[in-house]
Amino acid sequence: SAVISQKPSRDICQRGTSLTIQCQVDSQVTMMFWYRQQPGQSLTLIATANQGSEATYESGFVIDKFPISRPNLTFSTLTVSNMSPEDSSIYLCSVMGYSGANVLTFGAGSRLTVL
Amino acid sequence: GENVGLHLPTLSVQEGDNSIINCAYSNSASDYFIWYKQESGKGPQFIIDIRSNMDKRQGQRVTVLLNKTVKHLSLQIAATQPGDSAVYFCAEKGSNTDKLIFGTGTRLQVFP
Structure with a gap:
């Protein structure tokens, strides 16, 4: 199966800041998706x-809050913008x-944990 | 969107017993179903899948059953082991989409 590397693995962020998560795959893939998993949920x-x-x-979900890039078939980023504690989740x-x-x-x- | 739900949020079993995790889905147009296992601190891992033209599929120690009449999916784990302790999610997909919709999850706890 694919080897998928995400960075950062975890972070603690301040309210109002933005954080970009990177996703690197070891081979070209056709489809890439971003999911959110809030604490204890699906x-x-x-x-x-x-x-x-x-x-x-x-x-x-809207682009202003979660801008996403995918410049090629092996890489994507998700930015969580203007974070609030409600954005504390696993992405x-x-x-x-x-x-x-x-x-x-x-x-x-x-x-991500947002304080 | 359509929801995929689970009957039991937590299932506790004794090591060596068989486990059955259930899932109800609501979209009759879904034609592909997957079970995932998620251990603490990890992403979901594929366990087994089944297409709607089948009602049973077996893997190593796992069996998935699909009942399209009542829109019910189950995962059976034989001889449950401590390493099976995790949260299990069912997911469904329609034929005209690449998106997976996930159920709420069941936590399986295995006791010695």
């Missing part, structure tokens, strides 16, 4: 990161299409 899809174009956001990068597989593979996640 995974919610934030957006699909589209290579070379604007991300496709799910209901309740997970996931990919599909690694070696042709149709299975969604996840990174280890980035655990």
Whole structure:
């Protein structure tokens, strides 16, 4: 399966600041997604990161709050902007299409705590 | 959007027993289902999947059952081991989308 590296693995952030999470995959993939997992809850899809174009956001998520980049087929970033304590979550990068597989593979996640 | 829900938030079993984790889905158009295991501090890991043209699929110590009539999915773990302790999520996908929708999760606790 794909090797997905996320940075940072965890961070403590101050209210009002922004943080960019990086996701690097060891091989080209067709689809990349960003999920949020709030404490003790399930995974919610934030957006699909589209290579070379604007991300496709799910209901309740907007580009101003969660800008996403995907400059190539192996890399994506998610920025959490103007953070508040409600943004404290695990943010997970996931990919599909690694070696042709149709299975969604996840990174280890980035655990953000906003004070 | 459509929700995928689970009946039991926590399941406690004794080591060596069989575990059954259940999931109800609401989107009758979903045609692909996956079970994921998430250990503490890690991302979800793929366990087993099943397509809607099947009602049962077996892996190593795990079996997934799909009942499309009542829109129910279950994961059976045989001879549960301490290493099986984790949160288990079911997820569903429709044929016209690449997006997975996740259920609420069940925490499996295995006691010696």
